[in-house]
Amino acid sequence: MNISELLDLGPFSWAALGCCALNGTLIGLERQTRGKPVGIRTAILIISGTYLFIAMAVSLSSSSLDHARVLGQVITGVGFLGAGVMMTQDGKIHGVTSAAIIWVLAGLGMMIGLGYLQSSILLTLCALMVLLGVDKAESSFQSLRRGVHKKILKRHRFSK
Template sequence: MAVNPTDIRYTEEVFKLFLSAMVGCLVGLEREIRRKPAGFRTLAIICVGSTLFTICSYKLGFPDNEDRIAANIITGVGFLGAGVIFRNGFSVSGITTAATIWIAAALGMLIGIGDYAIALLSLAVSLIILWAMQFLQNFIDARFQHRSYTISYKDGFDSDELQAKLTQLQLKARNFKETRQDVQTSFEFEVSGKESNLNIFNQWLKNETRIYSFMW
């Protein structure tokens, strides 16, 4: 019995779509568990979409110029990634989610061209980065953090005392900005150092009677 080449091609294309859906779900699972904007459904759709567009680039008659559609996939994914990045003061959130969207699209494109080995290897590396590296990041964050402070204090409190305390706790401060209004002075600055020392510094601020208030 002769095998129809068209049937083989369609079977492989269906396999590509289901594989890309599974890969997208695996990449998005970590984002879903951490309650991030793009979960496994979103990333599965992005991965499947990238695979579908890559397949279309062949079907539309561009077998030797696949980058025509691939370039547009990258552009579209860039808009999606930009939509999940937010800035609040000194902090920026959503960068990892944007990068995850980007890698999901790349995995979908690899599956679309039939390079399954590289796609699965890239998936494994991505999962290691998303899961295993989180423990390393938590360890680093516990030992070295950045905080922005705003304190208000009465006359009689010397800012040199503040800097002496920071030096004592081995905390690095920068971007000092002092504002005076009547008998009250406000002081803004950024501090970096160990979390335990930052907590001791917070307690010292709470116990200092000459300080009206502080925020961080």
């Protein structure tokens, strides 16, 4: 057995897995540096897992109906995963952005599985612009910091 046979991934590609790692690292890094759920490891694994399911479906059947079934099942599973990230605390819902990021990560994995590697990188950059740009806008404009987006200042009481 030679090295090329040893490194053969069958229906999967090293380029696609590299793309999964790149996209997952970019989005996961943004989330992890903010202390949010879905950090680098989770992001890479969500994209890669979705890619593996879609690439396997494409390799097993030439029917787009079969591919659509797998896409539907992945969407259902990812919805369950995203629901687990959300929680309520003091009557407010937290983790909605992280749940939405899980949807985006799965969508990127689907794109990669269907061969749209370059498009997935461009959409990763768009997602980062939303995450970073809206945060910057919320910090700059008082009117965007109302309701659930209000920054709460913690006050400490010192007892005597």
